[in-house]
Amino acid sequence: MTQSKKLHPFDQAVRLTENSGIFTGETSHLYQNMVGPYGGMIAAIILNSVILHPKCLGDPLALTVNYAAPVKDGSFEIKPMPVRTNRSTQHWYITLSQENEIAAAATIVTAKRKITWSSQEKNMPAVKHFSEVSPVSTKNLPPWFNQYDTRPVKGSIPPLFEIKGEKPFKAAQSIQWIRDNPKRKIDFLSLTAFSDSPAPSIYVRRNKFVPAGTVSFSVYFHASREELDASAENFVLVDVKSSRISNNYCDQSGEIWSENNVILASTTQIIYFKE
Amino acid sequence: MTQSKKLHPFDQAVRLTENSGIFTGETSHLYQNMVGPYGGMIAAIILNSVILHPKCLGDPLALTVNYAAPVKDGSFEIKPMPVRTNRSTQHWYITLSQENEIAAAATIVTAKRKITWSSQEKNMPAVKHFSEVSPVSTKNLPPWFNQYDTRPVKGSIPPLFEIKGEKPFKAAQSIQWIRDNPKRKIDFLSLTAFSDSPAPSIYVRRNKFVPAGTVSFSVYFHASREELDASAENFVLVDVKSSRISNNYCDQSGEIWSENNVILASTTQIIYFKE
Numbered sequence: 001m002t003q004s005k006k007l008h009p010f011d012q013a014v015r016l017t018e019n020s021g022i023f024t025g026e027t028s029h030l031y032q033n034m035v036g037p038y039g040g041m042i043a044a045i046i047l048n049s050v051i052l053h054p055k056c057l058g059d060p061l062a063l064t065v066n067y068a069a070p071v072k073d074g075s076f077e078i079k080p081m082p083v084r085t086n087r088s089t090q091h092w093y094i095t096l097s098q099e100n101e102i103a104a105a106a107t108i109v110t111a112k113r114k115i116t117w118s119s120q121e122k123n124m125p126a127v128k129h130f131s132e133v134s135p136v137s138t139k140n141l142p143p144w145f146n147q148y149d150t151r152p153v154k155g156s157i158p159p160l161f162e163i164k165g166e167k168p169f170k171a172a173q174s175i176q177w178i179r180d181n182p183k184r185k186i187d188f189l190s191l192t193a194f195s196d197s198p199a200p201s202i203y204v205r206r207n208k209f210v211p212a213g214t215v216s217f218s219v220y221f222h223a224s225r226e227e228l229d230a231s232a233e234n235f236v237l238v239d240v241k242s243s244r245i246s247n248n249y250c251d252q253s254g255e256i257w258s259e260n261n262v263i264l265a266s267t268t269q270i271i272y273f274k275e
Numbered sequence: 276m277t278q279s280k281k282l283h284p285f286d287q288a289v290r291l292t293e294n295s296g297i298f299t300g301e302t303s304h305l306y307q308n309m310v311g312p313y314g315g316m317i318a319a320i321i322l323n324s325v326i327l328h329p330k331c332l333g334d335p336l337a338l339t340v341n342y343a344a345p346v347k348d349g350s351f352e353i354k355p356m357p358v359r360t361n362r363s364t365q366h367w368y369i370t371l372s373q374e375n376e377i378a379a380a381a382t383i384v385t386a387k388r389k390i391t392w393s394s395q396e397k398n399m400p401a402v403k404h405f406s407e408v409s410p411v412s413t414k415n416l417p418p419w420f421n422q423y424d425t426r427p428v429k430g431s432i433p434p435l436f437e438i439k440g441e442k443p444f445k446a447a448q449s450i451q452w453i454r455d456n457p458k459r460k461i462d463f464l465s466l467t468a469f470s471d472s473p474a475p476s477i478y479v480r481r482n483k484f485v486p487a488g489t490v491s492f493s494v495y496f497h498a499s500r501e502e503l504d505a506s507a508e509n510f511v512l513v514d515v516k517s518s519r520i521s522n523n524y525c526d527q528s529g530e531i532w533s534e535n536n537v538i539l540a541s542t543t544q545i546i547y548f549k550e
Contacts, residue, residue, distance in 0.1 A: 061490065061491075061524060061545065062341070062490065062491035062545050064339040064382060064491070064493065066337070066358075066366050066382050066384055068358060068359035068361070068364075068366040069359060069361065083341075083343060083370070083377050083380045084343035084344060084376070084377050084378075084380075086343070086344065088523070089343075089490060089547070091341050091343040091377075091380055093368060093380055095358070101359070102358050102359050102366075103359075105358045105359075105366055105368055105382060106382075107339060107341050107380060107381075107382055107491075109341055109490055109491055109545075111490075111523070111524070111547075113522040113523045113524065114522060114523055115522055116521075116522050116523050116548070116549075116550055117481065117520070117550065118519075118520055118521040118522060119447075119480060119519075119520045119521075120518075120519050120520075120521075121446060121447045121476070121480070121516065121517040121518055121519060121520065122516075122518045122519070171396060172394075172396045201396070205394060205396070206392065215336065215337065215364060215384055215386075216336075216337035216339070216382075216384055216493075216495075218339065218491075218493055218543065220491075220524075220526050220543070220545045222518070222519040222521050222524070222526070224521075224522060241396065241397075242396040243395075243396055243397045243497070243530055243538050243541045244393075244394075244395050244396060244397070244497040244538040244541070245392070245393055245394045245395075245396065246391075246393040246394075246395075246497050246499075247388040247389060247390055247391050247393060247499060248363070248386070248388045248389055248391050249336060249386070249388065249495075249497070251495050251497070251541055253528060253541065253543065255518055263518050263519040266518045266519070266526055266528065266543070268493065268495070268528065268541070268543050270336065270337050270384075270495045272364070272386075273391070274391075275391055275392065
């Protein structure tokens with residue numbers, strides 16, 4: 001695949017080439033995590049296969065990605081299959097494979113939406129404006145952290161743990177401002193990736209690293225394409241909290257807010273941890 | 276399919292017969308909703324196909340069901356497909372079909388779990404004990420309500436709307452005690468069905484019915500099989516809240532608590548509504 005200098009690294013990383021309904025892509029070293037690509041990037045790539053599909057109806061509404069095995073460096077194949085198409089919704093099943101083995105399996109619902117009675121039901125957490133929060137140092141962190149400007153307000157990402165004498169957080173909650181680095185217009189793909197950006201709740205709660213990885217990850221898209229366009233290149237606020245950590249698995253769920261107090265997406269995930 | 280007098284109606288409704296990897300079942304008139312079976316029952320039946328599958332590894336961890344079309348009265352076919360089996364996790368894709376058309380598509384992750392560091396991260400809402408809350412009248416409600424003893428504490432199910440002069444709820448939140456009627460031991464199947472029991476948040480928030488139906492529904496199972504066994508036939512408390520209602524879709528997410536303050540499952544769903 002030709003590397004284009006004009007493309008944002010994120011757009012380069014989600015690039016897919018289609019041939020007879022099979023989409024081929026390549027892992028980007030820039031979005032590398034400890035093992036394989038950053039999970040949020042894998043989900044964004046899977047979503048992109050549906051958005052690019054010639055039969056795609058409407059915009060993303062709901063996404064669930066199950067991470068079945070580590071994705072290895074190199075090329076992968078994505079097969080998006082329309083399962084059922086209705087008047088205003090479309091149901092997809094998508095697999096991501098390497099060497100003919102499925103590494104991730106996903107479902108996506110897309111929808112055409114009309115303007116209806118609407119109401120936001122939660123208040124944005126009262127936090128410092130991103131201009132008053134320092135970006136975290138990405139030193140010693142996996143490469144993908146360099147592709148974001150992350151400004152943690154609470155819990156959040158590992159560098160906070162390095163503060164000596166810091167006590168474990170009482171709550172397994174992470175709140176952080178985040179945007180692409182370099183800046184990039186917010187869209188359904190980046191919103192998907194932002195949703196996976198907080199550290200696993202087990203890290204935050206125990207104030208240390210343990211072997212861990214997301215098993216199932218879901219995003220509901222509340223924002224319309226027009227709203228996302230209006231969000232421009234601003235930061236979003238990601239606020240996620242765990243409900244229970246138990247016997248190898250912990251969850252976390254919450255919202256992704258625009259700078260202007262609008263819930264763009266809600267997200268939930270369940271994470272394997274070892275000990 | 277022979278009707279057995281010995282089986283609980285719930286067990287009768289989730290019954291499946293396997294033939295060469297295809298599971299066949301029949302809709303139960305007892306769990307009928309306004310159109311087709313109660314969605315929580317459809318999800319429980321789909322989960323049952325994986326639990327009954329001879330290759331199933333471990334217990335349910337994560338479930339996502341996408342409702343693609345109404346399920347008609349009569350027989351249906353479920354095809355559970357193991358997508359990838361690891362040492363401690365197994366990934367499934369499952370379709371429910373009628374007349375060779377897919378009506379629901381789902382993913383399920385099952386897992387073998389070990390005892391690890393564990394912590395519950397949320398507090399149970401302070402509500403009246405179920406013994407102090409009256410069961411709702413199921414008069415004028417779809418049949419499936421008769422299969423439950425539902426005791427609403429907040430928001431919750433439609434009869435509350437009938438109180439004359441009642442103002443719309445300020446928050447699209449439902450809290451209710453619920454158990455099977457007649458009583459039945461809590462298991463992964465009934466926990467799945469309980470998770471879908473609160474009314475769509477759009478009903479609660481607007482204090483009226485609008486045409487609505489769940490599009491995507493997820494459950495994370497935090498409880499072990501042993502914990503569920505210990506829960507016996509008690510009530511569970513279901514607490515769900517919406518984050519945003521916008522342009523044909525509203526979400527709701529929350530927890531299912533045991534009577535003893537333990538989070539048995541967390542759940543989320545996104546619901547279509549018409550106006």
